[in-house]
Amino acid sequence: MTNGRFADLEGASVLITGGGSGIGAALTEGFVAQGARTAFIDIDADAGQSLVGRLGAAHDNVPLFLHADLRDVEALRSSIARAVESHGPISVLVNNAAWDDRHEIEDVTPEYWDRNQAINLRHQFFAIQAVTPDMKKAGRGSIVNFTSTSYMMNLGTLPVYTAAKGGVVGLTKGLAGALGPYGIRVNAIAPGWVMTERQKQLWVTDEGLQDTLEQQCLKRLLQPEDMVGPCLFLASGASAGMTAQTMIVDGGIQ
Numbered sequence: 001m002t003n004g005r006f007a008d009l010e011g012a013s014v015l016i017t018g019g020g021s022g023i024g025a026a027l028t029e030g031f032v033a034q035g036a037r038t039a040f041i042d043i044d045a046d047a048g049q050s051l052v053g054r055l056g057a058a059h060d061n062v063p064l065f066l067h068a069d070l071r072d073v074e075a076l077r078s079s080i081a082r083a084v085e086s087h088g089p090i091s092v093l094v095n096n097a098a099w100d101d102r103h104e105i106e107d108v109t110p111e112y113w114d115r116n117q118a119i120n121l122r123h124q125f126f127a128i129q130a131v132t133p134d135m136k137k138a139g140r141g142s143i144v145n146f147t148s149t150s151y152m153m154n155l156g157t158l159p160v161y162t163a164a165k166g167g168v169v170g171l172t173k174g175l176a177g178a179l180g181p182y183g184i185r186v187n188a189i190a191p192g193w194v195m196t197e198r199q200k201q202l203w204v205t206d207e208g209l210q211d212t213l214e215q216q217c218l219k220r221l222l223q224p225e226d227m228v229g230p231c232l233f234l235a236s237g238a239s240a241g242m243t244a245q246t247m248i249v250d251g252g253i254q
């Protein structure tokens, strides 16, 4: 896949949440390939270390893996502080981590609700809160929040997740308004169905794939790498006039 070259990302200090596997790992690799000083936070130590090993063998700018649970706001804050210590003030934040758990309405407890929102919505706000003081000082910064087309699709199997993903769009627009005067841009990416290992292991069925391909304009399944170009574009000065937007990357359904 060709992602092009975004010269201003070379040497940029980039932080990606959930960057150890799935779409996040493709994003980590994409930013490393641009020459960015890339840090990623993930709860999965094995995935994080193996990604560092793989990318370290191919690139000089080895990414920094920060092992933390993003539901723990203090752990998130201290991970961000470590990224800043190693790479300098963050100029690009990618809020990617999520947990697309399925649930029945009657099984959702207040504790489940809070846990779900903590990984699907809350950490995005607190990561933004932590990086914006430095971005304000620099007078620039780009934030990319991952939402999902699922919140527009009346899916019945994961309403707590889709509520959070709808919230990501509201968060994106609200913070774009608050941070635009400081030169900080906040945009979102809404992927369609992307064939990560987790999707293949847990949710893919022949019928689901067939339905998706029938609905998509593009008659191929989306891969994690399909999210990289759009994210690099939103992170870089190539999109300097864009903020408060949600870019849909779903092969043409919405």
Ligand SMILES: NC(=O)c1ccc[n+]([C@@H]2O[C@H](COP(=O)([O-])OP(=O)(O)OC[C@H]3O[C@@H](n4cnc5c(N)ncnc54)[C@H](O)[C@@H]3O)[C@@H](O)[C@H]2O)c1
Residues within 6 Å of the ligand: 017, 018, 019, 020, 021, 022, 023, 024, 041, 042, 043, 044, 047, 068, 069, 070, 071, 095, 096, 097, 098, 099, 100, 119, 146, 147, 148, 149, 150, 190, 191, 192, 193, 194, 195, 196, 197, 198, 199
């Ligand atoms: N894959 C899809 O089809 C799809 C569709 C629409 C939207 N998205 C969105 O794209 C983004 C990436 O999705 P994905 O499919 O790659 O997800 P994934 O589940 O494959 O990967 C998520 C990553 O986040 C990490 N993570 C999960 N919980 C964490 C926690 N508490 N603390 C720290 N790290 C944690 C995981 O270890 C993993 O590396 C998400 O925001 C998701 O909602 C994905």
